[in-house]
Amino acid sequence: MAEIEIIKNFKVMNEYGIHARPAALLVKAAGKYSCDIFIEKDGNKVSCKSILGLMTIEGFPGSIMQVSALGEDAQDAMAEIEELFVNKFYED
Amino acid sequence: MAITVKELWEEGAERLSLRIIAGEKYLENSLPEIAMNRPGLALTGFFQYFANQRLQIFGLAEFTYLKSLSVQKKEQRLRQLFEQKIPCIIITRNRRVPKGITELAEEFKVPVIQTPMVTMNFVNECTVLLEKLAAPRKRIQGTMMEVMGIGVLLRGDPGIGKSETALSLIERGYSLVSDDVTEIRRTSRGRIVCWANEVTRYHMEIRGLGIIHVPSLFGVASIRRETELDVVIDLKKPTGEEDRTGVHPETVTFLELEIPCITLPVRSGRDMANIVEVAALNQKLKELGHDAAKELDDKIISRLTKGRVRRG
The missing domain is CATH 3.40.50.300 (P-loop containing nucleotide triphosphate hydrolases)
Structure with missing residues (x-):
C-alpha cells in the first residue's frame, strides 16, 4: 500500500472547545494508527498524538482546524478523527 | 460483624491484662452488640431498659452500690442481672469478685473476666479493640x-x-x-x-x-x-x-x-x-x-x- 496524505478541515463544534477530554479522545484515536497525524491552526502545527500539544493549540469553539494524515493507514485514521469532530467529541 | 467473647479474650488478654475468673467454658458466647454497658442502673432493680447484649463492666460505682445492699438484696439483684442473658462480665480495678458471682456465672453460662485497669482506661482501650475486631x-x-x-x-x-x-x-x-x-x-x-x-x-x-x-x-x-x-x-x-x-x-x-x-x-x-x-x-x-x-x-x-x- 502506498503512502497517502489526506488533509481535511474540521470545525470545533462542542461547547468548550478542545480541552483535556477531547484532547485525550483525539490522542487515543490517533495512537491506534501508524501514520503521522498533525493538527494545524493559525500556523501552529502539533502532533495529534501529543496531549499537551493539543492542549496548547487553542481549539476555540467554532474555530477551524486543519488535520493532515500521512501514511499507509491515513484513510482510516482520518475517518476516525472526523467522527470525533462531527460528533462534537461526544459532549453535550 | 458479630464477634465472640473469645475473640476479645484472644486479642486483648495481654493488652488489657485480662484474667478469667469463672465461666471459661462459655467464652464462645457471642457479643451481639459491640459495645460496653455499666450495669449500675440495672443493679438498682431497673430492668425496663437494659442493654443486656453488651459487655457488662463492673467498676467502682457498681461495687460501691452493691456494698450498700443487704446480702439478700445483693444476691437477688445479681441473679436478676444474670437472668437477662448477658454475654460477659468484666470486673475492673482487680476488685474482689462479689460473692455468688462465680456460681451464677456457671449457672447462666457467662464468662467473668477481671482486669487491674481503672474502668475509664479499660473502657477507652476496649472500645478501640472492639472496633478493630468488629470492622468489616x-x-x-x-x-x-x-x-x-x-x-x-x-x-x-x-x-x-x-x-x-x-x-x-x-x-x-x-x-x-x-x-x-x-x-x-x-x-x-x-x-x-x-x-x-x-x-x-x-x-x-x-x-x-x-x-x-x-x-x-x-x-x-x-x-x-x-x-x-x-x-x-x-x-x-x-x-x-x-x-x-x-x-x-x-x-x-x-x-x-x-x-x-x-x-x-x-x-x-x-x-x-x-x-x-x-x-x-x-x-x-x-x-x-x-x-x-x-x-x-x-x-x-x-x-x-x-x-x-x-x-x-
Missing part, C-alpha cells in the same frame, strides 16, 4: 507499599512485575507492608487499613530468586506493620485504552469504600517504580486539594470559552 475485613490480592506516607496497593496479573516493582520501591527507601496477599479492614473513620498475613509477613517472592526476607536484607526501615490505603495501582499489559489526562480518575470499591485507581501499562524498559512513586506523590498532592490535571483542564476551558466570547 477481607483478604485481597495485591502488594501493599507505603510510599512517602501514601498507602499504595499494587495489583496485576501474575508475572506482570508487582514484586519486582515493590523491590525497586524498597531500594528507593520506601516500605513494604505485604507482598501478594493483603488483609484489609474498614475503620469507623471510613478508611481502609492494610496489613500482612501473620505467617508470611515481610517475605517476598521474587521470580528466579525465590523467597526473601525483606527486613533482613534491607533493614527495619524497609517494612511497615500496617498502613492506610490511599491509591490502587493496577499494572496491566498496554491496551491503548489508558487514561491520558487523569481528569476523570477511576475508582475501585473495597468494603463499600471507593478508592482511587490508576491503571499503568507495563512496557519492557519502563521504570515502573519511578512511575508508581510519581503516582503516589500526585495522589498526595490531590489529597492536599491540588489536582494538576483538573486545574490545567479548567484553565484551558476558561481560555477557550473566553475566546468564543471575543469572536462574538
Whole structure:
C-alpha cells in the first residue's frame, strides 16, 4: 500500500472547545494508527498524538482546524478523527 | 460483624491484662452488640431498659452500690442481672469478685473476666479493640507499599512485575507492608487499613530468586506493620485504552469504600517504580486539594470559552 496524505478541515463544534477530554479522545484515536497525524491552526502545527500539544493549540469553539494524515493507514485514521469532530467529541 | 467473647479474650488478654475468673467454658458466647454497658442502673432493680447484649463492666460505682445492699438484696439483684442473658462480665480495678458471682456465672453460662485497669482506661482501650475486631475485613490480592506516607496497593496479573516493582520501591527507601496477599479492614473513620498475613509477613517472592526476607536484607526501615490505603495501582499489559489526562480518575470499591485507581501499562524498559512513586506523590498532592490535571483542564476551558466570547 502506498503512502497517502489526506488533509481535511474540521470545525470545533462542542461547547468548550478542545480541552483535556477531547484532547485525550483525539490522542487515543490517533495512537491506534501508524501514520503521522498533525493538527494545524493559525500556523501552529502539533502532533495529534501529543496531549499537551493539543492542549496548547487553542481549539476555540467554532474555530477551524486543519488535520493532515500521512501514511499507509491515513484513510482510516482520518475517518476516525472526523467522527470525533462531527460528533462534537461526544459532549453535550 | 458479630464477634465472640473469645475473640476479645484472644486479642486483648495481654493488652488489657485480662484474667478469667469463672465461666471459661462459655467464652464462645457471642457479643451481639459491640459495645460496653455499666450495669449500675440495672443493679438498682431497673430492668425496663437494659442493654443486656453488651459487655457488662463492673467498676467502682457498681461495687460501691452493691456494698450498700443487704446480702439478700445483693444476691437477688445479681441473679436478676444474670437472668437477662448477658454475654460477659468484666470486673475492673482487680476488685474482689462479689460473692455468688462465680456460681451464677456457671449457672447462666457467662464468662467473668477481671482486669487491674481503672474502668475509664479499660473502657477507652476496649472500645478501640472492639472496633478493630468488629470492622468489616477481607483478604485481597495485591502488594501493599507505603510510599512517602501514601498507602499504595499494587495489583496485576501474575508475572506482570508487582514484586519486582515493590523491590525497586524498597531500594528507593520506601516500605513494604505485604507482598501478594493483603488483609484489609474498614475503620469507623471510613478508611481502609492494610496489613500482612501473620505467617508470611515481610517475605517476598521474587521470580528466579525465590523467597526473601525483606527486613533482613534491607533493614527495619524497609517494612511497615500496617498502613492506610490511599491509591490502587493496577499494572496491566498496554491496551491503548489508558487514561491520558487523569481528569476523570477511576475508582475501585473495597468494603463499600471507593478508592482511587490508576491503571499503568507495563512496557519492557519502563521504570515502573519511578512511575508508581510519581503516582503516589500526585495522589498526595490531590489529597492536599491540588489536582494538576483538573486545574490545567479548567484553565484551558476558561481560555477557550473566553475566546468564543471575543469572536462574538
